[in-house]
Each structure stands twice: as C-alpha cells, then as structure tokens.
Amino acid sequence: MAAIKELKATVRSGTGKGAARSVRREGKVPAVIYGGGEAPQPISLNYKETNQAIYAGHFLTTIIELDVDGKKERVIPRDYQLDVVKDTPLHVDFLRLKAGSRLRVDVPVHVINQEISPGIKRGGTLNIVRHAVEMWVPADSIPEGLTADLATLDINDSMHISAFKLPEGCTPTITNRDFTVLTIAPPTVYKDEAGATAAAAPAAAAPAAAAKAAPAKK
Structure with a gap:
C-alpha cells in the first residue's frame, strides 16, 4: 500500500x-x-x-x-x-x-533481478514497454507498484500483465487483451561496426594481392 x-x-x-x-x-x-x-x-x-x-x-x-x-x-x-x-x-x-471508493491511477512497474536474468547476461536489452500500468484501485489501498521479476527471462521472452501478481482489489483499465509490459530484446549489431568489419577485410587482403602481383626479382 x-x-x-x-x-x-x-x-x-x-x-x-x-x-x-x-x-x-x-x-x-x-x-x-x-x-x-x-x-x-x-x-x-x-x-x-x-x-x-x-x-x-x-x-x-x-x-x-x-x-x-x-x-x-x-x-x-x-x-x-x-x-x-x-x-x-x-x-x-x-x-x-x-471509504469504499475506487479510483484510476498509474501504478509504476518495479524491475528486480535484472543482474541475474539469462537474457541480460547473454547481451539482451531490457525493453520496458510500460513504465506504469493504469489501474482501478481501492481508494484506501493504493499499491506502491507492480514487481517484474527478470530472474528467469531469456532473450525474446516477455512479460504480459497476466504474469504479474496484482494487489487485491486492483484491476487494469485495459481488460480486452493481455498487453505486454516488458521484453528482453536480442543484441543489436550496429551498422557502423559491421561496416568497419567489412572494410577491414579488403584492406587486409590488399597487401597480399599486391605482393602476389609484383614480378619476382632476378
């Protein structure tokens, strides 16, 4: 509360x-x-x-x-x-x-065990889709937050609202779908790094090609 x-x-x-x-x-x-x-x-x-x-x-x-x-x-x-x-x-x-009334509030999402997540350890990136979830809550018992435990999440895994233990008496304002709260995205290969790698290969091959084309000394 x-x-x-x-x-x-x-x-x-x-x-x-x-x-x-x-x-x-x-x-x-x-x-x-x-x-x-x-x-x-x-x-x-x-x-x-x-x-x-x-x-x-x-x-x-x-x-x-x-x-x-x-x-x-x-x-x-x-x-x-x-x-x-x-x-x-x-x-x-x-x-x-x-007393007895309900109100609509944005309940923040708190992330735990990020350091032991298999997906994060393998280079994945945490993508928080919703930093807070809009919910109907009892006026006299407003939750401090929803806890997202990443301990078992791997790359391409996600947590939907159904994966959260919701506080008693609290319901999301969105009820027509099991919406995504966060995902573990795969590692990203930057274009400039890929370009540098591609450029390095011809550069390394150039001296060898030049040596092969040069006439043998008598």
Whole structure:
C-alpha cells in the first residue's frame, strides 16, 4: 500500500488567478480539494512541504492526510502545475477519498533481478514497454507498484500483465487483451561496426594481392 503523508493547509476564500497570485506572494501554494459529493474547497499549502512532497517522487499515487485548519481530510493529488522556468509548484488539485471508493491511477512497474536474468547476461536489452500500468484501485489501498521479476527471462521472452501478481482489489483499465509490459530484446549489431568489419577485410587482403602481383626479382 502507498505511504500516507501529512500536509498542513489553510482555507482560502478567494478563487481565480488573482487570488492564486496573492497566495503565492505570501509564500504559499494555492490548491483545491474536490470530489466526494462535496463542493470544491480552495486551500493554501506550505510551500516547503509541498515542494518536498512533489520531488520526493510518486506524488500522484501518494495518499495525503490534509490538516485543514484542524480538520483532517484524506485526499490524493490528481494534478499539479510547476513554473516553466523555476520548476516550483504553482497549484495542486486534490481528490477527496471516501471509504469504499475506487479510483484510476498509474501504478509504476518495479524491475528486480535484472543482474541475474539469462537474457541480460547473454547481451539482451531490457525493453520496458510500460513504465506504469493504469489501474482501478481501492481508494484506501493504493499499491506502491507492480514487481517484474527478470530472474528467469531469456532473450525474446516477455512479460504480459497476466504474469504479474496484482494487489487485491486492483484491476487494469485495459481488460480486452493481455498487453505486454516488458521484453528482453536480442543484441543489436550496429551498422557502423559491421561496416568497419567489412572494410577491414579488403584492406587486409590488399597487401597480399599486391605482393602476389609484383614480378619476382632476378
């Protein structure tokens, strides 16, 4: 299950671009909580805490318990905007999590035992087709990831979604086919190396041909 983080927030009254700019001038990050059958709630977040949470990784699959002026609200980030120049957080959208609800998230794929894979040892290349799998998951039990074990995979082997042990209550959004998640591709021979090899053969043969054609000395 994904870790639960805590963030402090305060209710803000204004909405729109002007109100958001005002919040940023105060050194805070504007945000909004929506969903769960309730009206959207504009809030402001601590800049430092928000920035750390975003750059800690897996922000969009992390359950967060917001402390909004003393009232606890369990949410999950659904979107966020960064400054195009400074990469600092500008706005965050949160979705309320209600008991028994399900939501759609991208669950990351984690690869293990790559160093002992027969295919990798023989020079094969790991080709990850999907770095994350979109799934329907319980709102109160979001998985941290899907584990791809390469211990027995050889060249030209692949792992489809059916090969993964899916967390309880989780299902892929794609259900009409057994889609590929990763493959072990065969080694690639680069054209420049092949060309160099081909060019080397005539070059090596040239001295021998010249010696054979030269007239014998008397």
